[in-house]
Amino acid sequence: MRQIVMDTETTGIDPREGHRIIEIGGVELINRRFTGRTYHQYINPEREIEAEAIEIHGITNQRVANEPVFAQIADELWEFIRGAQLVIHNAPFDVGFFDHEFRLLNAARGEPLLGPIAEHCSVLDTLKLAREMHPGQRNSLDALCKRYAIDNGHRVLHGALLDSEILADVYLAMTGGQTALSLAGSEEGSRETGGASGIRRIDRAATPLVVLRPSDAEWEAHRQRLDQIRQSAGQCHWDALGSAENTH
Missing domain, CATH: 3.30.420.10 (Ribonuclease H-like superfamily/Ribonuclease H)
Structure with missing residues (x-):
């Protein structure tokens, strides 16, 4: 045009x-x-x-x-x-x-x-x-x-x-x-664009991902909460994570 x-x-x-x-x-x-x-x-x-x-x-x-x-x-x-x-x-x-x-x-x-x-x-x-x-x-x-x-x-x-x-x-x-x-x-x-200079990318140094694992007390509270869900709903999809619990 x-x-x-x-x-x-x-x-x-x-x-x-x-x-x-x-x-x-x-x-x-x-x-x-x-x-x-x-x-x-x-x-x-x-x-x-x-x-x-x-x-x-x-x-x-x-x-x-x-x-x-x-x-x-x-x-x-x-x-x-x-x-x-x-x-x-x-x-x-x-x-x-x-x-x-x-x-x-x-x-x-x-x-x-x-x-x-x-x-x-x-x-x-x-x-x-x-x-x-x-x-x-x-x-x-x-x-x-x-x-x-x-x-x-x-x-x-x-x-x-x-x-x-x-x-x-x-x-x-x-x-x-x-x-x-x-x-x-x-x-x-x-x-x-009236003076815009495009996209400015930020170069940021990579840092390792920090993984925080739950304590024994936190795992116990988690299991109790799952039991409450099973009693009220009859099932709990979190059961699929049982194997992960066992690896703690």
Whole structure:
């Protein structure tokens, strides 16, 4: 199964108000393993970035002024995501922006060439999944990192590729269970379990088995108890041990 864990940064929160994508990050997983393939691109949104958005992701208008516009990177992006399952935290937000960008592109080209996402990719929303797994709790990416012991100490501002990499670790930890355990303790398995290193075996020196034999008084008490069982039940399966008694 091919999955792309994705994140975007944008000029604002609503594409219906003309806001655009300014950064895209994606990490490829196949059969729940990192392949090493990633996608990362800054984009010139052809409009101003809101100050509130800059406070979140730190991407300024000057930073993206000389980056390509979406139309210039759309085909490469489409080839990277097409046919995959997209794993996104708060997926309606990112998918809404992608579909908006593809609609603008198709209108400029004069025909519907790319998108919408739902017709070519399946989408897994990790925020929805987290709310189902942890109802009533905080389920932001930072909160999930803390819950699953994923190191995000290097995450000061939001960044699309960094957030995608962190989300991939969180997603695998959320959904892996025992099937993600790496018996070999390999680097790949370690990453899949959010830092687990597999099974650690304890090397313990062998010690001789100590056998404690009953005393004469204990044997006598045992025989008396068997007599009581025979009197009340008519038989006693402990009789089969008579030979063992005689060897005492």
